Amino acid sequence: MNRPSYVTHERLTHFIREAIREDIGDGDHSTLASVPASMQRRARLLVKHDCILAGIDLAQEIFHYYDKDLKIEIFKQDGEEVKEGDIAFTVSGSAQSILTMERLVLNCMQRMSGIATYTHQMVALVADSKTKILDTRKTSPIFRMCEKWAVHIGGAQNHRYGLFDMIMLKDNHNDYAGSITKAVESTVKYLKEKGKDLKIEVETRNLDEVKEALATKAVDIIMLDNMSLEEMKEAVQLIDGAAMTEASGGITKESVQAIVETGVDYISSGAIIYSAPNIDLSLKAF
Incomplete structure (x- = not known):
């Protein structure tokens, strides 16, 4: 799905930078303390409720802003009707990076998917x-x-x-x-x-x-x-x-x-x- 004109590189960068700064502060100490820096792992985005999915594009931007080496495989697109149990994407690479970005990505996607779903119903x-x-x-x-x-x-x-x-x-x-x-x-x-x-x-x-x-x-x-x-x-x-x-x-x-x-x-x-x-x-x- 094409991005609307107001979703600019400048706005995206500003939002992601400030959101990360708010969450990490001087470090994700839980992850830094427990997970080796060299560890490579995978994770998948699991849909737990039927909805119109939103935030896939943003999730990619967030992951790659924080760690350009993360690999993301997309199975569901923004605007797609998804069901409980569907896998929207997988992300692989640094376990530390995945863990540190997990909540920011989920917060954005959960909120955006809720809005997209309600909007779709209204339309x-x-x-x-x-x-x-x-x-x-x-x-x-x-x-x-x-x-x-x-x-x-x-x-x-x-x-x-x-x-x-x-x-x-x-x-x-x-x-x-x-x-x-x-x-x-x-x-x-x-x-x-x-x-x-x-x-x-x-x-x-x-x-x-x-x-x-x-x-x-x-x-x-x-x-x-x-x-x-x-x-x-x-x-x-x-x-x-x-x-x-x-x-x-x-x-x-x-x-x-x-x-x-x-x-x-x-x-x-x-x-x-x-x-x-x-x-x-x-x-x-x-």
Whole structure:
């Protein structure tokens, strides 16, 4: 599976370097004390729960960053549906290196596989519609790249990566600015002055705010936040293609199908990341 554009060499290196530094400190003393430096061994990644697998590509990066001489044989790919008992890959080489990287690799893969699995389930619920599932910025600090990567692997679309690649005027922005109209007008001026070409999304809480956002004629996406199904359907009819529509607010697998029926273009869900349970995986010597 192709990596999304935000998974850059620079970001990968930074994440792996800092994660290793956090875990090892001045040395993996358990391993250094008990396992000879010359020992060569093998281990295999065992799937212990049915899931959509994610983090294989990252696992390779982690192992090879720490020890370029480790050999990895891949049997399952990112995005593949796997079953309990499957072997995803084997790693061979320095026993010390395998042991020291074991927990970091497992932590990343368990979290990413959980997100990819939950995302895949959510996407399946809207498969027969035009509506697309988006993620949000409700991610773990420093781990965002991996969490959004897992969403991508699970089949959903990533929303903005951070605060820099899209304008999103939420309720607090609009309230501080004085109104949606003032916030949008100020934003249009700012983008022109800075020479930036960024899409503008505006959060709306009721139909009056939807009308106000439409009246600016400068909004690309109108977010329908925590609206009832009836309000959402009316809002979509009111917007009538003048902007893309995005439903947001506490959306889970249990509520998504009813929201699709309102006709929205997108459904953004933080739950596909923060509510996803970790998947049980283990690295076993053999």
